[in-house]
Amino acid sequence: xxxxxxxxxxSEDAGEVRVLEWHGEVGDAFEAGAMIVELETHKAIVEIRAxxxxxxxxxxxxxxxxxxxxxxxxxCSDSADEELxxxxxxxxxxxxxxxxx
Amino acid sequence: xxxxxIFYRExxxxxxxxxxxxxxxxxxxGQDVGAFGGAYREFDGLHAAFGPxxxxxxxxxxxxxxxxxxxxxxxxMRPVVSVTYMDFLMLALDPLVNYGAKLRFKTAGKLTAxxxxxxxxxxxxxxxxxxxxxxxxxxxxxxxxxxxxxxxxDAYGLMRxxxxxxxxxxxxxxxxxxxxxxxxxxGDVPMGAANIIRAGRxxxxxAHSYMTRIALAAADNLSVEGISCEIxxxxxxxxxxxxxxxxxxxxxxxxxxxxxxQLACGVGGEIAARVREALGPLPVQRxxxxxAPVSSNPVLERACIPDAARVAAETRRFILNDATSRWRAG
Numbered sequence: 001x002x003x004x005x006x007x008x009x010x011s012e013d014a015g016e017v018r019v020l021e022w023h024g025e026v027g028d029a030f031e032a033g034a035m036i037v038e039l040e041t042h043k044a045i046v047e048i049r050a051x052x053x054x055x056x057x058x059x060x061x062x063x064x065x066x067x068x069x070x071x072x073x074x075x076c077s078d079s080a081d082e083e084l085x086x087x088x089x090x091x092x093x094x095x096x097x098x099x100x101x
Numbered sequence: 102x103x104x105x106x107i108f109y110r111e112x113x114x115x116x117x118x119x120x121x122x123x124x125x126x127x128x129x130x131g132q133d134v135g136a137f138g139g140a141y142r143e144f145d146g147l148h149a150a151f152g153p154x155x156x157x158x159x160x161x162x163x164x165x166x167x168x169x170x171x172x173x174x175x176x177x178m179r180p181v182v183s184v185t186y187m188d189f190l191m192l193a194l195d196p197l198v199n200y201g202a203k204l205r206f207k208t209a210g211k212l213t214a215x216x217x218x219x220x221x222x223x224x225x226x227x228x229x230x231x232x233x234x235x236x237x238x239x240x241x242x243x244x245x246x247x248x249x250x251x252x253x254x255d256a257y258g259l260m261r262x263x264x265x266x267x268x269x270x271x272x273x274x275x276x277x278x279x280x281x282x283x284x285x286x287x288g289d290v291p292m293g294a295a296n297i298i299r300a301g302r303x304x305x306x307x308a309h310s311y312m313t314r315i316a317l318a319a320a321d322n323l324s325v326e327g328i329s330c331e332i333x334x335x336x337x338x339x340x341x342x343x344x345x346x347x348x349x350x351x352x353x354x355x356x357x358x359x360x361x362x363q364l365a366c367g368v369g370g371e372i373a374a375r376v377r378e379a380l381g382p383l384p385v386q387r388x389x390x391x392x393a394p395v396s397s398n399p400v401l402e403r404a405c406i407p408d409a410a411r412v413a414a415e416t417r418r419f420i421l422n423d424a425t426s427r428w429r430a431g
Contacts, residue, residue: 013225013277013280014280015281015282018282042108042141042279042280043141043142066106
């Protein structure tokens, strides 16, 4: 199954956020609890951790690039060989949690 | 990196970092400016790069910090003093106004005080004594310079200009601008140069700092109705770029001044008078805070501070009712 990873809803006044670092490359597998990506708001670092085992399949916003809350960050899947959909509209969200560092 | 997108706070930190690397006389003092990186992270990375001697955490003692800064400046250093909230700059007005701003005059130019005081103005839910915009108080002090950047690019460029100036500069950041990201051209922004940030035909709206965002939003609303607003970001309050504002008003035929601070003896009143002196009679409308303290109650805070709807409504009423405006005549 394919899952999307979006920028979480952060604080009310967070505008654009910057992707600081991806903790893996496309094709890498994550265990539940592993850090996938770090974002930087105007005042804090936001760590996004996997809430389920997954394989990172697509990075939509690379390190140093900017995005807003709710925007797609990337795609994951249960196994590395699942075909990615052409249309991501119906794709469900990856279980994930974020922590303000 | 030219035109790299950065946060507003990074414009400040970048200019400071470059100046500290280039000139060992530059140092920073203030509350939480050290390892913490500043209340808004505007000093991020400086402590790690330059150490505690040059990035000095200080007790909550504004008068002492500015006084020490001035003494160091007079002795040849180039200090940057952070007063976290502009409200508490009041405690440091004696050293700043009575000594710093006057030093060059009192010594016939033998001494200067190249001090930058960086502070934050504006309402963001913090109540009566952490929300004020008192930059207009400072505009009447000969010898003082006052800048108020509204974008990451100007945050960088005006900090560079402030660090290069030969007299005290008050650098007014705004709490609501810190989340803003934007391109930084890594160029100089001269002090005393306003900037047209939206071209228009029917009315000139002046604003500085966060109120430029409100002016732009109001102009969007009014453009739907066919009212075309030219927005001037004042950027530098003293010296004031009267020439650019007057040239804009000469084209549009009407002036609205917008500020977050109080209207009485405010930024707008000064701009209106100076433009009137340059152009002759002109239709003018001031918009600013209600004559009340800014409450920590969010409803009352919003009621006090101009928002886009109020700016659009007051500009619309002004344009449509003022018989001398070009809009009316045309």
